[in-house]
Amino acid sequence: MIAHSLKGPGRTGKPSAALRKYGTAGLVSLQSRMAYPAAFAGSLLTYGLFVFVFSRIWAALYSGRAEIAGYDRTMMVWYFIVAEIPAFGFGRFYYSLAEDMKSGQVAYLLTRPYGFTAYHFSQALGPALADCLVLALEGILLGLLLGGPFPLTTLTQGAALVLSLLLAGCLQFFLQFAIAMTAFWIEENAAFFWIYQKLALIAGTFLPLEFLPGAASAAARWTPFPYLSWAPARIAVAWDSREALLLLAAQAAWTAAAALLCRAVFAAGRGKITANGG
Amino acid sequence: MNRPRTGRPAAYLRFLAAAFTANLQAVVEYRISFLIQVFGMMLNNAAFAAFWAVLIARTGSVGGYGFTDVMVIWALTSTSFGIAHVLWGNVRSLGSIIQRGELDVYLLQPKDPFVNVLASRTIVSAWGDLAYGYLVLAFLPGTGPERLALFTLLALGGAVIFAAVFSAAESLTFFLGNAGPLSQAVTEFLISFSLYPETIFDSGMRWIFYTILPSGFIAFVPLAVYRSLDWPLVPVLLGVAAVYAGGAYGLFRAGLRRYESGNQMGTRL
Numbered sequence: 001m002i003a004h005s006l007k008g009p010g011r012t013g014k015p016s017a018a019l020r021k022y023g024t025a026g027l028v029s030l031q032s033r034m035a036y037p038a039a040f041a042g043s044l045l046t047y048g049l050f051v052f053v054f055s056r057i058w059a060a061l062y063s064g065r066a067e068i069a070g071y072d073r074t075m076m077v078w079y080f081i082v083a084e085i086p087a088f089g090f091g092r093f094y095y096s097l098a099e100d101m102k103s104g105q106v107a108y109l110l111t112r113p114y115g116f117t118a119y120h121f122s123q124a125l126g127p128a129l130a131d132c133l134v135l136a137l138e139g140i141l142l143g144l145l146l147g148g149p150f151p152l153t154t155l156t157q158g159a160a161l162v163l164s165l166l167l168a169g170c171l172q173f174f175l176q177f178a179i180a181m182t183a184f185w186i187e188e189n190a191a192f193f194w195i196y197q198k199l200a201l202i203a204g205t206f207l208p209l210e211f212l213p214g215a216a217s218a219a220a221r222w223t224p225f226p227y228l229s230w231a232p233a234r235i236a237v238a239w240d241s242r243e244a245l246l247l248l249a250a251q252a253a254w255t256a257a258a259a260l261l262c263r264a265v266f267a268a269g270r271g272k273i274t275a276n277g278g
Numbered sequence: 279m280n281r282p283r284t285g286r287p288a289a290y291l292r293f294l295a296a297a298f299t300a301n302l303q304a305v306v307e308y309r310i311s312f313l314i315q316v317f318g319m320m321l322n323n324a325a326f327a328a329f330w331a332v333l334i335a336r337t338g339s340v341g342g343y344g345f346t347d348v349m350v351i352w353a354l355t356s357t358s359f360g361i362a363h364v365l366w367g368n369v370r371s372l373g374s375i376i377q378r379g380e381l382d383v384y385l386l387q388p389k390d391p392f393v394n395v396l397a398s399r400t401i402v403s404a405w406g407d408l409a410y411g412y413l414v415l416a417f418l419p420g421t422g423p424e425r426l427a428l429f430t431l432l433a434l435g436g437a438v439i440f441a442a443v444f445s446a447a448e449s450l451t452f453f454l455g456n457a458g459p460l461s462q463a464v465t466e467f468l469i470s471f472s473l474y475p476e477t478i479f480d481s482g483m484r485w486i487f488y489t490i491l492p493s494g495f496i497a498f499v500p501l502a503v504y505r506s507l508d509w510p511l512v513p514v515l516l517g518v519a520a521v522y523a524g525g526a527y528g529l530f531r532a533g534l535r536r537y538e539s540g541n542q543m544g545t546r547l
Contacts (some may be wrong), residue, residue, distance in 0.1 A: 045466060049467065053470055057474065060475070065337070068337070188314050191317065194449055198321055201325050202328050212332060
């Protein structure tokens with residue numbers, strides 16, 4: 001059977017029903033993640049090790065210096081702790097999406113009574129949020145041990161940080177979804193994801209944008225990459241309510257643009273699905 | 279219980295060469311996937327080079343290490359790690375092979391099961407790690423034939439140490455039932471400590487780098503040897519690598535006495 005017109009039922013209806021449906025998908029996915037607490041061990045270990053090693057790098061770097069590019073040592077330790085939370089928690093959606101594409105699972109999922117993108121979004125975000133929460137708790141402990149005083153001083157700053165992390169998670173999902181969907185045209189698309197990952201690391205995860213040379217820093221601000229990690233980390237360690245508003249607005253704009261991109265890529269690619277019955 | 283099979287070294291070298299050729303033929307069958315993984319891994323490593331370039335451009339050095347020093351330890355660690363996983367691709371799967379009872383098929387074959395199981399697979403992305411070290415050297419000042427030869431010997435020693443430590447951690451499965459988390463921790467720590475300047479770590483913890491997590495023999499001492507072209511230290515480092523390999527082999531043999539067959543039918547083609 002050639003299924004060029006796989007549309008699937010159940011993609012319209014009341015918003016409250018859709019919310020319940022995708023909320024349930026996210027919750028089930030979250031519950032299955034929580035059923036195996038040992039599965040958190042790997043990311044906790046790697047995250048903790050990274051934070052420790054980078055805290056040592058900052059200690060060596062700041063020996064004899066009070067600040068570099070507007071950041072002192074304590075700020076850098078907390079910056080890295082916050083910047084790595086979305087990188088670890090939201091950074092691996094691509095793999096399950098790509099697997100669905102390569103295994104042909106996509107054809108099966110399209111016939112189910114839910115929207116393909118929305119279903120994946122809810123299913124991916126549920127457990128990722130649990131990961132982020134656990135990493136944040138570990139990060140706070142490590143930050144107090146290795147860095148210095150907790151950088152959040154007001155509830156507004158805390159709320160802005162949480163919102164920024166959520167937007168970073170959504171932006172990560174939509175960008176990774178768009179990359180995974182390129183498998184409609186190029187099956188071996190992992191290289192695109194690796195390039196994306198490395199650009200994200202350089203543009204604000206390992207180091208604040210302010211560390212980059214002027215032109216590179218200015219160019220990076222016109223891409224979505226700094227809004228994956230730099231924006232929340234900046235809100236956490238260098239609080240300025242006006243700048244935070246601008247960062248949140250830029251994150252929201254990039255998230256909307258990425259959602260549109262992912263919708264367009266999926267719409268263009270789904271016509272290429274060929275399903276054999278059985 | 280089978281006895282150690284200590285055949286002639288030349289026969290084992292021929293066996294390793296044959297295993298390498300068979301593994302290589304298998305991976306290049308999927309050329310696009312092979313190339314993507316190789317270049318992807320090199321790209322992955324290059325991102326860290328960008329990080330160090332930015333950081334050291336601001337400060338001149340980190341813990342006394344300049345950009346060239348950091349790149350040399352990256353090159354050494356990357357190529358050592360790559361060689362270990364290209365030649366002995368099962369070093370980090372040994373535990374699950376033991377757990378699933380899949381050692382049976384190797385025990386029935388004439389070659390030593392430790393060497394046989396490790397060499398029966400290659401990791402595709404490790405080719406990228408292997409090549410990355412040489413790529414870095416090509417961009418560093420002062421690289422010539424002598425340094426390339428020295429680098430290759432140092433990386434071979436590092437590869438043996440990587441393989442020994444990883445396989446020893448995996449062999450603990452014989453004793454613990456599931457050594458997966460422990461092995462993962464050893465892997466993460468050994469790689470991470472080998473990629474950053476030794477001097478950023480407190481002197482109180484540096485003894486670890488010369489014992490259970492021997493980053494010192496993979497990266498830090500080889501860096502000093504590479505910098506000063508200190509050839510007399512090369513045999514010493516290779517001897518240290520042989521000691522680690524002997525320890526890993528001894529642990530595997532000790533564990534093998536506790537191994538129970540999975541009664542699993544298996545073939546190797």
